[in-house]
Amino acid sequence: MKSHGLLTGLVAFLLIMFGLFLPWYLGIHGLVWRILYIVSLSIVTWFVLKLIWRTWALDSETDERFSCAVWGAVAGGLSGGAVLLAQAKPHGAYTRCDRLHDERVRARYWA
Numbered sequence: 001m002k003s004h005g006l007l008t009g010l011v012a013f014l015l016i017m018f019g020l021f022l023p024w025y026l027g028i029h030g031l032v033w034r035i036l037y038i039v040s041l042s043i044v045t046w047f048v049l050k051l052i053w054r055t056w057a058l059d060s061e062t063d064e065r066f067s068c069a070v071w072g073a074v075a076g077g078l079s080g081g082a083v084l085l086a087q088a089k090p091h092g093a094y095t096r097c098d099r100l101h102d103e104r105v106r107a108r109y110w111a
Helices: 003-018 028-056 060-087 096-109
Strands: none
Touching: 003 028, 003 060
16 A cells, blocks of 8 residues: 555655746745645545555555556656756757847847
């Protein structure tokens, strides 16, 4: 029965990383909404997974296999992200196109 806890933690992590984005100008209200969003969806996920586990009546061996499959998917996703990150163009790269754009903007507004 440890896999539903693992999946709930994974959902909470994904919600924190890629979840609801509210504008910064909402101030404390935006923070409250983010916290409620993360907590409520994590609780709903936990209850739904607990219900699924009770309905399927998985034994400990199947639960262990499922847990390994989830960790394998997480490791594969992280490995894929690392490969994409290694191949990405650096954010600080100042290309010829960027220089041309800056020169045009400077010429238009600061001349």
